[in-house]
Amino acid sequence: MLHATVHDAFCASARRTPGAEFLFTESVTAAAYGIAPGAIHWGEAAARVERLRAAFAKAGYGHGHRVGLLLENRPDFLFHWFALNALGVSVVPINAEMRSAELSYLIGHSEIGLAVTLPHRAADLRAAAEAAGRPFETMAPDAVDAVPPSKTPPPRVAEPIGLATECALLYTSGTTGRPKGCMLGNEYFLRAGQWYAELGDLCPVRPDTERIITPLPLNHVNAMAFSTMVVLVAGGCLVQLDRFHPKSWLQSARESRATIAHYLGVMPAMLLSAPASASDREHAIRWGFGAGVDRKNHAPFEARFGFPLVEAWAMTETGAAACVMANHEPRHVGTSCFGRREDFVEIRLVDDEGHDVADGTPGELLVRASGADPKRYFFSGYLKDEDATREAWADGWFHTGDMVRRDAEGNFYFVDRKKNVIRRSGENISAVEVESVLNQHPAVKTSAVAATPDAVRGDEVLACIVMREDADASEPEQLAASIVAHALAQLAYYKAPGYVAFVDALPLTASQKIQRGQLREMAHALPGQSHCIDTRAMKKRQS
Incomplete structure (x- = not known):
């Protein structure tokens, strides 16, 4: 690799093209922020980063520290990330939708002692840190002259900062228990940018030219490691939206002169739902990078808007180390095909016993890097969870939990998720995490959460509730609203139930564990029944 850190890559492009546009904030995002x-x-941007780097260094931050960033998708997120990266400080992106229970866990688990935050969330973070028993400070993003001094010396001060240095700690929902902290090194991020820059064929990246528009959150790997890093590695301009606005997205693309667009499956569906217009092709976008477009929407979208949606597969744990992308013909549009294996990755599809399955038969996707080091450019492990890391890497292969099939020509097709994770509008939601909050409601005896299909968002959260014997069930709508309000107070809005179904009992195994397969079947059938309350209207972003 040409660079040892993300900061190095940023500085190299800044020196090469100091007068070129690095970030472009279009009108909708500017108004929102x-x-x-x-x-x-x-x-x-380089001057801003250097001022911040000097301020953090003066305050004693260095190699091995972690600092939280609750800055949404604002330019400040990038400036603080690059400045801290220069010092060997790992950043912990904090989803702005998180509430008390989630924040307390994240602060306690990551052991951050400082968060750069939007001022109106500082009190929430300090309260969460107090609940977690952590010494903690906050600072506003523009407080360059008032960085709180570090309470501890840098843990790795004697070690050189380089490719193996932790760059970020990203939390991802697991199949059980709390979210896991994925430790991601500089080489993970640099490889993502390099891989993207070298895609070629249907997805060429022109050096110092592309303008990449994305509405995806910077606390997720797609925006942080792919769209941001390719701009750092290849040059060009990043158009980071505050979020996806279907009514104004195309206008934002025009205003920003975007040439490459990032998407998730929910976005094409929303754009297609608007009336067709003669101006739908009035943009400069050449291709889209994403995943999960609905089969029925894939070809109609491309015909209407005039650019290909190129499907890809990756996970937070794999980054670009095992990314598969349909950037070569044939793409097999409308089939959930995400391409063929490249030489840098090895792939197996296996059954529940670990045996390879035949072509055409769905199996769990296992991946590893080709060559001597099967973990090269993957995540470094789950923080404080060596058992989970070993389990994920059982038998020398990374077990993705995704069900995939391969055809005779070597094309891969996404089938379903083996994991018990609900995926709503691109957000991964741990059922167990939601259940642990619902079970704290005074009327709830026990709960079980599963995904139910949603035409727009892919999945919606459905909660089956067994009420306590002394609970008042005379007004089920009010009780459901109370349960959802309880969830909204502690969880990001998208994790709260969109449906609450009151049931007499949960499907259980002989060992009294939730029978997840039967629960999924129930969740598909419950919406529309009298004892299943639709609470989706309560799920709104909180200011």
């Missing part, structure tokens, strides 16, 4: 629209040039 109350910041100025328009471009920030590479040279200006």
